Amino acid sequence: MTKEKNFSQWYLDTIFKADLIDYGPVKGTIVFKPYAYRIWEKLQIIVDEEIKKLGVQNVYFPIFIPESLLRKEKEHFQGFTPEVAVVTYAGGEELQEKLVVRPTSETIMYPYFAKWIKSYRDLPLLINQWTNVIRWEKRPFPFIRNTEFLWHEGHTAHRDHNESLSFVLKILAMYEKIYQNILGIYGFAGRKSEAEKFAGALATYTYEILLPDGKALQGCTSHDLGQNFSKVFEIRFQDKDKKLKYIWQTSWAITTRALGALIAVHGDDRGLILPPKVSPYQAVIVPIYGKTNKKKIDNFAQEIQKEIPETYFDATSKTPGYKFNFWELRGIPLRIEIGEKEVQTKKLTLYRRDNQQRLSLTQEDLKNNLENIFKEIEENLLKKSKKFTFDHTFSVNSYNEFKKILTTKRGFIKAFWCENKKCEAKIKEETKATTRCLPIQKSRSKIQEVRSKKNKCIYCGRKAKNEWLFAQSY
Amino acid sequence: MTKEKNFSQWYLDTIFKADLIDYGPVKGTIVFKPYAYRIWEKLQIIVDEEIKKLGVQNVYFPIFIPESLLRKEKEHFQGFTPEVAVVTYAGGEELQEKLVVRPTSETIMYPYFAKWIKSYRDLPLLINQWTNVIRWEKRPFPFIRNTEFLWHEGHTAHRDHNESLSFVLKILAMYEKIYQNILGIYGFAGRKSEAEKFAGALATYTYEILLPDGKALQGCTSHDLGQNFSKVFEIRFQDKDKKLKYIWQTSWAITTRALGALIAVHGDDRGLILPPKVSPYQAVIVPIYGKTNKKKIDNFAQEIQKEIPETYFDATSKTPGYKFNFWELRGIPLRIEIGEKEVQTKKLTLYRRDNQQRLSLTQEDLKNNLENIFKEIEENLLKKSKKFTFDHTFSVNSYNEFKKILTTKRGFIKAFWCENKKCEAKIKEETKATTRCLPIQKSRSKIQEVRSKKNKCIYCGRKAKNEWLFAQSY
Numbered sequence A, B: 001m002t003k004e005k006n007f008s009q010w011y012l013d014t015i016f017k018a019d020l021i022d023y024g025p026v027k028g029t030i031v032f033k034p035y036a037y038r039i040w041e042k043l044q045i046i047v048d049e050e051i052k053k054l055g056v057q058n059v060y061f062p063i064f065i066p067e068s069l070l071r072k073e074k075e076h077f078q079g080f081t082p083e084v085a086v087v088t089y090a091g092g093e094e095l096q097e098k099l100v101v102r103p104t105s106e107t108i109m110y111p112y113f114a115k116w117i118k119s120y121r122d123l124p125l126l127i128n129q130w131t132n133v134i135r136w137e138k139r140p141f142p143f144i145r146n147t148e149f150l151w152h153e154g155h156t157a158h159r160d161h162n163e164s165l166s167f168v169l170k171i172l173a174m175y176e177k178i179y180q181n182i183l184g185i186y187g188f189a190g191r192k193s194e195a196e197k198f199a200g201a202l203a204t205y206t207y208e209i210l211l212p213d214g215k216a217l218q219g220c221t222s223h224d225l226g227q228n229f230s231k232v233f234e235i236r237f238q239d240k241d242k243k244l245k246y247i248w249q250t251s252w253a254i255t256t257r258a259l260g261a262l263i264a265v266h267g268d269d270r271g272l273i274l275p276p277k278v279s280p281y282q283a284v285i286v287p288i289y290g291k292t293n294k295k296k297i298d299n300f301a302q303e304i305q306k307e308i309p310e311t312y313f314d315a316t317s318k319t320p321g322y323k324f325n326f327w328e329l330r331g332i333p334l335r336i337e338i339g340e341k342e343v344q345t346k347k348l349t350l351y352r353r354d355n356q357q358r359l360s361l362t363q364e365d366l367k368n369n370l371e372n373i374f375k376e377i378e379e380n381l382l383k384k385s386k387k388f389t390f391d392h393t394f395s396v397n398s399y400n401e402f403k404k405i406l407t408t409k410r411g412f413i414k415a416f417w418c419e420n421k422k423c424e425a426k427i428k429e430e431t432k433a434t435t436r437c438l439p440i441q442k443s444r445s446k447i448q449e450v451r452s453k454k455n456k457c458i459y460c461g462r463k464a465k466n467e468w469l470f471a472q473s474y
Helices: A007-017 A034-053 A074-083 A106-116 A161-182 A228-232 A257-266 A294-307 A320-329 A340-345 A363-391 A399-408 A421-431 B007-017 B034-053 B074-083 B106-116 B161-182 B228-232 B257-266 B294-307 B320-329 B340-345 B363-391 B399-408 B421-431
Strands: A021-023 A030-032 A064-066 A085-090 A093-101 A125-134 A148-158 A188-191 A203-210 A216-226 A236-238 A244-246 A248-255 A283-287 A311-313 A334-338 A347-352 A358-362 A393-395 A412-417 A434-439 A466-471 B021-023 B030-032 B064-066 B085-090 B093-101 B125-134 B148-158 B188-191 B203-210 B216-226 B236-238 B244-246 B248-255 B283-287 B311-313 B334-338 B347-352 B358-362 B393-395 B412-417 B434-439 B466-471
Touching: A007 A257, A030 A034, A034 A125, A034 A148, A034 A161, A034 A257, A085 B093, A093 B085, A106 A125, A106 A148, A106 A228, A106 A248, A125 B125, A148 A161, A161 A188, A161 A203, A161 A216, A161 A248, A161 A363, A203 A434, A203 A466, A216 A228, A216 A257, A228 A248, A248 A257, A257 A363, A283 A294, A283 A320, A294 A311, A294 A334, A294 A340, A294 A363, A320 A334, A334 A340, A334 A363, A340 A347, A347 A363, A358 A363, A363 A393, A399 A412, A399 A421, A412 A421, A412 A434, A421 A434, B007 B257, B030 B034, B034 B125, B034 B148, B034 B161, B034 B257, B106 B125, B106 B148, B106 B228, B106 B248, B148 B161, B161 B188, B161 B203, B161 B216, B161 B248, B161 B363, B203 B363, B203 B434, B203 B466, B216 B228, B216 B257, B228 B248, B248 B257, B257 B363, B283 B294, B283 B320, B294 B311, B294 B334, B294 B340, B294 B363, B320 B334, B334 B340, B334 B363, B340 B347, B347 B363, B358 B363, B363 B393, B399 B412, B399 B421, B412 B421, B421 B434
Parallel strands: A283 A311, A283 A334, A393 A412, B283 B311, B283 B334, B393 B412
Antiparallel strands: A021 A030, A064 A093, A085 A093, A085 B085, A125 A148, A148 A248, A188 A203, A188 A434, A203 A216, A216 A248, A236 A244, A334 A347, A347 A358, A412 A466, A434 A466, B021 B030, B064 B093, B085 B093, B125 B148, B148 B248, B188 B203, B188 B434, B203 B216, B216 B248, B236 B244, B334 B347, B347 B358, B412 B466, B434 B466
């Protein structure tokens, strides 16, 4: 099945052919096989380094949240209730209080914030944890919607809103940088609507990615929690002026869903295309043996392998053609072919997975240009992703245009909306499209402007301040 | 409370004073605060590197195990049933099948082994995962017995018993090396008795550590699963001789309990004593400011900080005495004091946490000797732990001697036992001491031999082949 004709079937086929997962025994769960887990591990190391640079420290809070804690913040409880799994029985006994299996950790962490934070000197408090989380999914889709997934969740406490909001945006910028510079995935950073924000947050910031079928994927979130939780959990500090004040909070996360984005955005009909920094191997060496030259080729290959970090030398007994397909399917960024000609001429034959181009380089040139080649690959992936996004982002002036795009072209739609929840709900009901975000204005976010703006809500015609990003979504 | 007088109170006091944990809201759970989690993270990196060297790849399997899978291996099910937590309700509905929250992952992994393994070419299969696990604890004790703890669990599949058993012992040797060379903790490696082995295993290997109160702590386990699980889960491969054969399996784990061992074995009445390789900081610089020399001291301190990886420069406004206590409590291996004298003479004043010795070194000498100093600290910790273990390991010839040791001296007891379960059960019932392991013979394991051996079971007097290690335990 081609990606063009049937994206979701192509996606599933690719995931299984590239040996990334198996379905778990419980609906909606998956087994991360070694290749998929290694991609996640590499992304983890990158994210962990970045957040440690911001002064964030890792911790671990229990997975079981007593139901009474989850109930404390009403919107939060209502938002998560339909999705939670509940332990009612443990250690051979019916439990007196039901335990919710962590869907997110605000309500188990914040009673401790109340205990730990007494003075402005205890602020900011910056913590993070890497864990599994459970959210029951009615319509699971591997990596993108799973009943159990892996993530990190950062939680911070600050003295005032200025500081906390600036942290929220710093994290959003960090995620954007990782998506663009490391993963080569373009998207729109922006603020969620009131209806679409995190249950219990003051505001939610997001990075919205366009998948090949024209649906949006929320790539991460960074929440401005305001004082909603601090008031409920009584988290107060004595400020310099001796007054007791409620803290300002943030929480933010990136999940294994990022692997879904990688597969969906970059992959082609030959399989995965992985960005070098998160690929399990940066390069693979495929020897092309003649009848008598195995030893020569192996020696040369091993020499090359030493010079490229994280290179796999595929010396199995399969044919070169089999190996070419095998590693293309798995998306290794660079293939290095070594046969008689390469040994003789001391020139290597390279194949770039991202653009299917061949290169011929001496060992010395490869060494000197390796970093550049990988950088070019990253840039090319981002360029392609950006072009696809812009080619499928449409600015419309009327609800008719809006509906037409959804039935004919699919993609992101930019449209003025009055920010009234009723219009948003009606649009969702009638078109299945939701507000994805109010994009943060940036000069580089030039999209195809169809005609001059009317500044009127496309649904009700009333005055509208902002042009929002809409799409059907995962 | 001193360690000598009341170990368990000292242990709890130290954990809280060093800011390692808080108790979780559910009994038996703990919150790993940043300092504790950082120690675990450092140990994780070391263990992960070692197992990757053996060719083991990381994966992730779901936390929820359908009860029907857990039931498949009878001994395993019986062993874990009293300890499991069970999800009965999820996504707004009563579940049709109860889901057990992972107490260990054999029964969720092995159906996949049956799917993945077809031929001898698929072997060995070597995988591992880093996860949380749940085992309901009636008498929790932080790090050492928790309802939820963190661990890694390795699972491997092999062609024959020779290969799988040799892998089991390779892992045991790796754990022993980490305990001794990295953590400085002496112990006895050996095989568990039939009654004490892992539920479902053919044999369990362990590293038994003596805690200061004379009780034993199982530091890790490496299980020879034989074909018990492969027969139940129908995991067969076609061997070179074309015959279908059941695979041979191993599983093995080290947990956050290792942090408990670290605290208990090395700590003193001033607090933790951490081995350099897992300490959150290897050294701390404490400036001792005079009235006018702050800038000079800070400059010198920053110069030194650059030369020592993972050094913390404590420039807070607290007094030097406060800082000395603070960092001694947290067990930082090396303190570097910098005051007027040090700036003038360009000689640094060092303080070793492990032996409370002071050293005076030039900047140049420190740089050149740093690795040696840390090595000496590691060796000193191991030497002390070894001495304590040998001083409290007693070889006895009669049940009277056995009981006397338990009431007067406490510690490890070596005694002949006929390997009949009834004697073992009676000894446990009457003395609360259990068999810890049959130590693997090594020339260095010289303990105090009281008199010549009788080779008779201390309980029943029948012929006994081996001298086993006994102790009361955690």
